[in-house]
Amino acid sequence: MTKPILYQCPICESGYATMEEAVACRDQPCDWSGWKAGDLCLIPGERVYTEPEDPMWVAFKQEADPSSGSHFDQKPSWHLWWLITCLHMHDRDKHRAIVTVLSRPNNQNITGWNPANGYGHYQMFRPGKPLSEQTVTEYHNTYYWDMLHEQIMAAVPSSELLGRSRHFVGLMSRNLL
Numbered sequence: 001m002t003k004p005i006l007y008q009c010p011i012c013e014s015g016y017a018t019m020e021e022a023v024a025c026r027d028q029p030c031d032w033s034g035w036k037a038g039d040l041c042l043i044p045g046e047r048v049y050t051e052p053e054d055p056m057w058v059a060f061k062q063e064a065d066p067s068s069g070s071h072f073d074q075k076p077s078w079h080l081w082w083l084i085t086c087l088h089m090h091d092r093d094k095h096r097a098i099v100t101v102l103s104r105p106n107n108q109n110i111t112g113w114n115p116a117n118g119y120g121h122y123q124m125f126r127p128g129k130p131l132s133e134q135t136v137t138e139y140h141n142t143y144y145w146d147m148l149h150e151q152i153m154a155a156v157p158s159s160e161l162l163g164r165s166r167h168f169v170g171l172m173s174r175n176l177l
Contacts, residue, residue: 012094030097033117033135037169039084040157044144045122047077052105060151085171100173112177127155
């Protein structure tokens with residue numbers, strides 16, 4: 001039995017019966033969602049529940065809400081600044097754009113990767129930008145925006161953080177955040 005000759009996408013190496021299918025696979029858009037290495041973002045779904053040692057990496061504190069139905073809101077939490085250290089393609093899905101993010105709330109790196117568009121994992125927000133300039137609405141509900149939009153809009157990274165974070169650009173993680 002002979003195997004058919006297939007056309008191959010040069011990115012993911014999937015085989016196709018026609019050249020047009022392989023070209024369509026190759027040319028599918030890559031969604032970086034406008035992120036670039038060195039950007040700072042907020043990831044409300046990834047917060048800490050003990051006060052960080054280094055307040056420079058804290059974007060804002062969320063006070064406890066005893067009336068909330070979520071056990072996560074029953075005590076205070078701190079939302080961190082996350083630095084996008086690099087952009088790369090997923091190991092198993094070569095067409096999936098991912099970013100490595102880093103924070104240092106306790107003077108040790110916390111790193112991991114997240115889909116660049118946040119779809120399928122944590123939503124990422126641009127500080128100080130209105131909902132119309134966030135990519136979150138393309139794929140997700142607006143739960144975090146509805147709850148924290150005032151803090152997201154008011155968040156401004158310090159010039160010290162901007163300066164010190166630059167030497168982390170280029171670090172890559174293969175672990176999911």
